[in-house]
Amino acid sequence: MRRIDHPGPAAADRHAAVPGAAVPLRFVLTPGLTIDEAVAAGMREAGCIGGFVEFRGGRCEPFRYVMPAASSDPRYVAWYSDTFEPAGPVDVTRACAIVGVRDGKTFLHCHGIWNTAEGQRMGHMLAPFSTVAEPIVVTGIGFRDATFEAMPDPETNFTLFEPVRHARAGSPEAGVRVLLAKVRPNQDISLAIEDICFRQGIARANIYGIGSLNGVRFVDGTRVDSYATEVLIHAGHYDNENRQGRARLTLDVVDMDGVISSGEIVRGDNPVCVTFELVIETVER
Known part of the structure; x- marks a missing residue:
């Protein structure tokens, strides 16, 4: 999978997630x-x-x-x-x-x-x-009890959103199955979502969010070769049917030349470039 080297030290945790009400x-x-x-x-x-x-x-x-x-x-x-x-x-x-x-x-x-x-x-x-x-x-x-807070990011030198939880009286216990999440560079976005959902015990979810990818590979064989893109999730879902968690993402993408592409992406071959911010919403079966 493609890799991009940022100037700063890589954070040990490659994604983060917090629950929210x-x-x-x-x-x-x-x-x-x-x-x-x-x-x-x-x-x-x-x-x-x-x-x-x-x-x-x-x-x-x-x-x-x-x-x-x-x-x-x-x-x-x-x-x-x-x-x-x-x-x-x-x-x-x-x-x-x-x-x-x-x-x-x-x-x-x-x-x-x-x-x-x-x-x-x-x-x-x-x-x-x-x-x-x-x-x-x-x-x-x-x-009401969590947000994304802009913080300096030593790895990329950008100021980036990080999910943070704010304790409030009457807030639900941790473990609420709606998450604010962030994925760091060089992590495949689908695999990262699957890992987040697995760790949080989520069986099915709708996935929302935006970010950047280092090139994009679509399931129909088309590709975007620009190492920096702007991306939004057009449709995103996670399901662990038969205990094999899988994320399916359909994205809208623009490259550095302004070319717009859309489609379902390949699982395992779409690494984050700078950051990817997510809201993961549990769906009851």
């Missing part, structure tokens, strides 16, 4: 607010400090985003492109955001696909610089 989310983003402001307001109203939200449709203007790119700085193995600033309104086809905290404020890590005047594009939404142009309904899973 899950709350179904559904709220409307208010026009005139930036995406991060509007999501923060919805999270506060739901009493949540972190989680996952999904956009299916919605218009923004102005709208700003970046794509994966090579880094000219040896402190990083990859970086971001210059900021894209499409003219006119942008219609979001689908986007997913991990919601957490950075510098004491609500912060979004968001990947998605959108339609611009120049055509369909995909990348990393810059939520503080993108404004809601019309009411947008978002859904997701929120947490």
Whole structure:
């Protein structure tokens, strides 16, 4: 499997997961607010400090985003492109955001696909610089006692989300079968999910999240060779039927040239590039 060498020391634990008290989310983003402001307001109203939200449709203007790119700085193995600033309104086809905290404020890590005047594009939404142009309904899973917190990561030199639990009076005991998780570089994303679910005793789950992969191999034989990509899970499931846990992931991917690819990925041949953040939701049989 492909490997990418980051400049810092590799952490011993290659993935992390914490349980959280899950709350179904559904709220409307208010026009005139930036995406991060509007999501923060919805999270506060739901009493949540972190989680996952999904956009299916919605218009923004102005709208700003970046794509994966090579880094000219040896402190990083990859970086971001210059900021894209499409003219006119942008219609979001689908986007997913991990919601957490950075510098004491609500912060979004968001990947998605959108339609611009120049055509369909995909990348990393810059939520503080993108404004809601019309009411947008978002859904997701929120947490009142856990979140993703932005922390310096010595291995990659990035500031990255880490899942953390915040004890609160009345919170459920540890072992709640909804998890906030993070996978580190050079770990196959499917195998990592399987290991997390096995360790937590999860039999079936829906998998949500976003991240970056070092190239992508799809089950139909197509491939993305870019060593840095932006990825969102289009559909994700885990099942340990017959005690053989298997994760199946269908991803949307953009490479460093802006080419968008989609499909089910090969288990065991899709290593994380920088990070991959997940929400794992148990499904009862």
